[in-house]
Amino acid sequence: MKFLLASLLLLTASAHSAELQVTQGDHRHTWSSAELLSHPQARDIEIPADVAYKRTMHYRAVPIAVLLDRIAPGDHLQAVALDGFAAELPAATLLATQGARAWLAVEDTKNPWPPLAKGKPSAGPFYLVWTNPQTSQIGPEQWPFQVATIRQLAPVAQRFPALPPAADASAEVQAGFATYQKNCMACHRLNGAGDAEFGPDLNIPHNPTEYFASDFLRQYIRDPQSLRHWPQGRMPGFSEQVLPPAELERLIAYLQHMAKRKTAL
Template identity: 70%
Template structure:
C-alpha cells in the first residue's frame, strides 16, 4: 500500500478509532474516574430507551443508555452539575432533575462503535460518543441547552452565582431582572460568556465589548433569539432558535431585562 492509500485508509478509520477510544470523565467532588464507551455499554443498568422528539435529531430516537443518576456517585439533589462537550459547550444544571426517579428522567446515551448513530447533518458528525437525553423533559422544565451532545465530562461545581460574581445583577435589581438572570443561566450560558465570566468556549461574550441590547432594537433582538437565521444567515451559524415552548414571551422579556441591566454593569475581563 503506497503512502497516499495508507493516509486515505487511516482517514476513513478516524471516526471508528475515536469511538473506540472515547472516554467520559466524571469529577464528582472527591470522586474522579474515566469511563470508556465499552465500560458504559456493559454497565449493569444499561438498557435501550426511546426518546421522543429528540432535541438534536428532531425525531424519535432509540439509544443504549444508562440512567444518569447511576453515574452520579455521592451527588446530592442540592448540588450543581456542569456538563462539558468536546466543542466547548458547557451546560449548567441542578443535580435534582438528573437524580430524579419520577417526572423527567435523564439518560446518558452511549454510541456503540459497531452501530454508529446518524450524522447531525450533511458533513457533520453524530451526537456521540456520549449524549445526555431526557424522557418527559417538560416535567422538570428541561430546555434544549440541557441536552449536551458529544459530551466529554461531567463535574460538580459551586453554583454559577458563587463562581462568577461578574454575572450578578445589582443587589437592588428588580424581580424581573433577577428572573432574567435565571433565564440567562438556563438558556444562554452553555454557549456564551458575559463580562468574561463563564466556562463556555463556544459563542461570543454578551456584554464585552457590546451588549446585544446596545446594537439591536428590542423587536429585532426578540426576532433574532426566536429565529437567528431569519436575520443573519450563514452556513456556520449554530445558534438555535428559542421557540415559545422553550421560552415564553414573559421569560424572553425577563432575559432581555437582565441583558439590558447588565449593559450598565460591564466588567472588563
C-alpha cells in the same frame, strides 16, 4: 484550550471505546463506553423529537443518576462537550426519578449513530438525553452531545461574581439571571465570565440590547436565521414552548441591567 485538548485526547485515545470523565468533589471516575453499554442499569430507550437529530431516536443509555452517586440534589454540575459547549445543570434535575428523567446515551462503535449533518460527526460518543422533558421544562441547552466531562462545581454566582445582577435589582431581573444560566451560559460568556468557548460574549464590547433596535432582539432569539441568514450559524431558535414569553422578557431585563454593569477584561 488545554482542557479542550485534553478532553479530545481522552475521547480519541481508543478507537474501540471512548471515555467519559465524571468528577464529584475530589473523586474522579473514568467510564469507558464499553463499561457503560454493559452497565446493569443500561436500557434501550426511545427519544421522540430528539433535540440533536430532530426526529425519533433510539439509544442504549444509562440513567445519569447512577453515575452521580456522590451528588446531592442541592449540588451543581456542568457537562462539557468537545467544542466548548458547557451546560450548567442543577443536580436535582439530573437526579429526579419522576417527570423528566436524564439519561446518558452511549454510542456503540459497532452500531454508530448517524452524523448530525452532512460532513459532521455524530452526537456521540456520549449524549445527555431526556425522557418526558416537557414535564420539567427541559430546554435544548440541557441536551449536550459529544460530552467529554461531567463535573461538580460551585454554583454559577459563586464561581463568576461578574454575572449576578446588583443586589437591589428587581425580581424580574433576578429571575432573568436564572433564565440566562439555563438557556445562554452553555454557549456564551458575559463580562468575560463563564466556561463556554462556543459563542461571543454578551456584554463586552457591546450588549445585544445596545445594538438590536425595537423588537429585533426578541425576533433574533426566537429565530436567528430570520435576521441573519448564515449557513454556518449555530445558534438555535428558542420557541415559546422552550422559552415562554414571560421568561424571554425576564432574560431581556437581565441583559439590559447588565449592560450597565460591564467589567473590563
